[in-house]
Amino acid sequence: MHTDLVAALDIGGTKIAGALVDGAGSLLVRAQRPTPAREGAEAVMGAVDEVLGALTASPLWDGVGRVGIGSAGPVDAAAGTVSPVNVPGWRGFPLVERVRKTTGGLPVALVGDGVAMTAAEHWLGAARGYDNALCLVVSTGVGGGLVIGGALRPGPSGNAGHIGHISVDLDGGPCPCGSRGCVEGLASGPNIARRALRAGWRPGPDGDTTAAAVAAAARAGDPVAAAAYERAAQALAAGIAATATLVDLDIAVIGGGVAGAGDVLLAPLRRHVRDYATLSYLRRLTVEPAVMGADAGLVGAAAAAIALR
Structure with missing residues (x-):
């Protein structure tokens, strides 16, 4: 019988995933539901409860001692609430209290999804063995998290490391966050x-205008497409430095969908990091792609729950 299991939740705008995770980071039981993001608060919570219901039905549930949640943000770990930008029905939603109630009073750790990805990469991924790391999720938005002195540092609100x-x-142009010239405004996939x-870049016959299509064009030698990635890499490098x-x-x-561009992003990114991170103590700084993939959110939520005892 496992006695060191964590129930992990990964909450995003398109799906709510859950898993029972053991002390080695293996996902033993999985569940998933689409996020009813355009519906009200209780509809979204209903999907969370369905995922938790599938997990509690497992014979392994008796070994679960805590719950970890990685959620699209912003989150407020101190208050136990979430207000994901891409889930309009949840504004200051008391997710920790509701999950605690559904799971019979288990302790619950809440972090932003960038912090969860960071926890996963530090535990089992590209940042393993490094005591001081910044991990970035470059996707529809740009998020991140920090490991300092060998420990995950989510900060009091659970959002520390939000490099976007x-x-x-x-x-620079105004950002929806209210600031100006943010990394996200230059480096997210849609931007x-x-x-x-x-x-002046134009998509191929399939009409695909995603960042992935721009990356494919850049790889094929399109200078306008390459320039868009060059600018994104410069913004990311400035934030990293x-x-x-x-x-x-x-x-x-570097993880997230945009990192799937590979060297189209990483080559200029490494070059710009060398240009910006010039002080002697920064010369050891390396840039590597994430390796945890789609399970990073769940593994990281579990890692955060273990770390935040």
């Missing part, structure tokens, strides 16, 4: 595609 909203262009289209300068990092790990 560091300003890297003082005269890479927008920049390429504005500069600023963070490394502040907290003294060993490694930056």
Whole structure:
């Protein structure tokens, strides 16, 4: 009988995933439901309860001692609430209290999804063995998390490391967050595609205008598509270098859908990081792709629950 299991939840705008995770990071039981993101708060909570119901029905449930949640943000770990940008029905929603009730009073740890990905990469992935790491999720938005001194540092709200909203262009365009020239406004997938289209890139016969299509064009030698990734890489590098300068990092790990561009993003990113991170104590800083893939959210939620005892 497992006695060290964690129930993990990964909550996003399209799906709510759950798993029972053991002390080695293996996912033993899985459950998933679509997120009814356009419906009200209780409909979304109903989907969470269905996922938890599938987990509690497992004979392994008796070995579960705690619950970890990684959620699209912003989250407020101190208050136990979530307000995901892509789930309009949840604003200040008391998710921790509701999950605690559904699971019979188990302790619940809540972190943002970027922090969860960081916890996973540090536990079992590309940041394993590094005591000081920044991990980034570059996707529809740009999130992240920090490991400092060998420990996950989610901060009091559970959002520390949210690199997407560091300003890297003082005269840049307004960001929906209220600031200006944020990393996310230059480096997220939709913004890479927008920049390429504005500069004259045109999709192929399939009409695909995603960042992945821009990456394919860049790989095939399209200079406008390559320039859009170059600019995204520069923004990411400026944010990474600023963070490394502040907290003294060993490694930056890049995950999320946009990181699927591979060297189209990583080659200019490494070059720009070398340009920006020039102080002597930053020269050891390396940039590596994430390796945990789609399970990072669940593994990381479990890791966060273990770490935040």
